Amino acid sequence: MTDLVPVRRALLSVSDKEGLVELGRALAARGVELLSTGGTARSLREAGLGVIDVADVTGFPEMMDGRVKTLHPMVHGGLLALRDNPDHAAAMEKHGIGAIDLLVVNLYPFEETVAAGANYAECIENIDIGGPAMIRAAAKNHAFVGVVIDTEDYAGLLVELEKNDGATSLAFRQGLAQRAYARTAAYDAAVSTWMAGALGETSPRRRAFAGALAQTLRYGENPHQRAAFYVDGSDRPGVATATQWQGKELSYNNINDTDAAFELVSEFLPADGPACAIIKHANPCGVARAATLQEAYRRAFDCDRTSAFGGIVALNMKLDEATARAICEIFTEVVIAPAADDAAKDVFAAKKNLRLLTTGGLANPAEPGLAFRQVSGGFLVQDRDTGRLRREDLKVVTKRAPSEAEIADMLFAWTVAKHVKSNAIVYVKDGATVGVGAGQMSRVDSTRIAARKSMDMAEVLGLSAPLTKGAAVASDAFFPFPDGLLAAADAGATAVIQPGGSMRDDEVIAAADEAGLAMVFTGMRHFLH
Template sequence: MTEQPRRILRALLSVSDKSGLVDFARALVAHNVELLSTGGTRKALAEAGLPVRDVSDLTDFPEMMDGRVKTLHPKVHGGLLAIRDNAEHVAAMSAHGIVPIDLLVVDLYPFEATVAKGAGYDDCIENIDIGGPAMVRAAAKNHGDVAVVVDTADYAVVLAEMESNGGATTLPLRKKLAAKAYARTAAYDAAISGWFAQTLGDPTPDYWALGGKRIQTMRYGENPHQVAAFYRSPEVRFGVATAKQVQGKQLSYNNINDTDAAFECVAEFDPARTAACAIIKHANPCGVAEAETLVEAYRKALMCDQDSAFGGIVAVNRVLDAEAARMITGIFTEVIIAPDATEEAIEIVRAKKNLRLMLAGGLPDPRAPGLTMRTVAGGFLMQSRDNAVVDDFEFKVVTRRAPTEAELADLKFAFRVAKHVKSNAVIYAKDRATVGIGAGQMSRVDSAAIAVRKAEAAARFFELPEPLTKGSVVASDAFYPFPDALLVSIRAGATAVVQPGGSIRDEEVIKAADEHDVAMVLTGFRHFRH
């Protein structure tokens, strides 16, 4: 493969996104590049007064079948694939009237956008590009001679090289463009195969492809010695990947991970029913509450663990208002994420120049199907999202005493939060607010005890007469294998408990609750979160 620059004499342009197209094409013409094009792209260039030749004139074959067949032709692919220094290739071009194409500019039919807007099956199928990916792959394979552009951001890069090299591109640039081209077609095919799997209701197909577009390169990952980037997938879901950042410095890897955890947690609470706030530290809630207003919900959430809330992430489920913004900015906070915010709230947050404000445009649906995945050595695990919602559970009373109406409301609240706390998870709640959270311990007993210590520390900080675990309820994300963790909670003052049930010692655990006049309900649903 020759290292010498390759002069661009002929370019084929066929794009859905016309932004920057005319200016780019005009610059190519200034370098004496012949333009070939199809359909809407050709029309846009012609209307701009640029000389452009229709691909049909090149192939001597009309566009047909509603545009499905127009570039799938030897005169197109031969012009892209021919190796310029190969005598046999050159002879074949001459024999069949094939002219070389030195630059290909294609951005593919907008399949992902079509799916995102909720189009019907037939519309999605019609927006699967065939000729585009075929040309892109051909040009990328022959990057020794051909430059391929699949991203409008690369228009300026190509023009800069042409300016520096007398209308030519260098091999290092063509290699980079080829690598991006293959990544783009791979992500495109991943979006299509994923859509088919979802349409067919097949969550575990024989082959699974993952694709996404990079939206941010980070200074480092979870730790400074790790590299990281943030990618947006084709999934349509409100969240940190779709949010508009209106304030503050760039998000870090850990910021994004924690912000996602916070927003998914607060989305469990229907904003039409109640205001809710979740404060997250290291992907775990350190305070969650619901109330009539956001400021009250934040105040109640903060009382759970003010120490951990310092430098945390705050998520709210309603439009951020000025009163809530004023209180949240009262302590050091890394990120606030909300569906939206008032102008007054935005101005209040702007006073804290390093505080990031993310407006997601809506809340993710906790019931929506979806997938989560993580890598393991040599592969990856994929599973459906935990979209089990407390409102759909049947709470089965298994003790002599049934929970009171107030206890039941708190039990539902606590189990809703448990879904978003790392296992083993034990959550104490009172008046629809967390008052103690134990997370991520190897022993459920340790989680129960840590949450109690947190509540005791909060009582000292806020000068309360007793820890708020007195008269609270407790939720366990999975069953109690023994009564020991339950007894820790009972000694802390819990009066009712919710758990999935299913242990071989359920009767022993239920008996311990009865002996202390504690109400217990079973959900039948576990919320492990590792």
């Protein structure tokens, strides 16, 4: 392959005009002939640059509302011709096809159109055809043609031309080609995903996911694993869209844990009061609501102070100075909140390694979406877990009905259990977790571990009895036997919320009645693996 290829003729056709004029001027200053279309040509002319319309090259005007303008042999021949192939050169000479050495194209804003809630017809009109066709042609022929699809590559292109006296190197063109194919693949993925949703197709025959690189990471879950963070372009508030105010770069595990923390705290609306969630290794180690944000943090922290060390703190409203000072009393990796006031930022400024992220809002837990996970040879796709309960959804199955206070704690515990790895058991008292058992192979073990943690914290806090005494307990799936429920009763729980549906429900209900427990069934499960 040829290494250095001089750029003598360039075709520019962009929907995003950022940096266009500056690029056009730099190319023109090097004597590059500029071809262009529609609004791009108009912008260049308005800047005083000489431009040749593609319509003058093809001999055909733009037609059909601009749908047809670059789909022509005079364009694609100039992009695809192998300059060192005699037959290709002869065909170019015979048909008067001029070589195009550089293509600068970015696509119709399809993703932005969909995100803005446009109707079906408008979305269809924003599917680019000529752009991807030209991009793929130029990328295939990267031995001779450079293709630029991102405005952020304009500066690199100009540096390359300066370094090589107006030429591009093969290595540079190869890098551009790879990015070009990734862009068209992502574009097609966005179109196919949108169309599947528009048609109500929940399991399309083929499904594609795409993302844009947000940051390369030092390593993955472990130092021997390479990793990077990609974003999908959605505007859902969270770690992917947050502003980082201070602290070192987020790690792979930081991003994973911060996402888990913010998705959990977003379950609690600010209108219902301040809420705080503390996460360690993607599991909650403390969640609470209270009259103030500082108190919510304190109560969440008191669920499991040991695990909270080096954890992630998520808040459901603007971080204030008092809460910031409380958080700074121990080592914390990341704090994420919808906003933070200046005084809170000043407090954190003294903790240079603490990362502060603000999102501008909470994630909507009822917003539909997809979750996927790779397995060997494929990947699993499912709806995001948007299941939520109201008080009227609860079915009382025991002789004793729960009190209003127990119902409030049961619903709180159920919400938290949704975000705890299965098997999940969550004890809650007065709007705060007091014991969390996560990720055990046996549900009874999760029940006992949560109770044991509460006993340990009782000693730390100087309490006469664990806070599981009088607590409500949530189980993310049914109790298959009475043993788990009885373990919760032994820990002092007085109310139980669980899905029901076991073959032994009658035995479990009878055990609850004998223990004097109030129990409700939800008819909904919240496994999280």
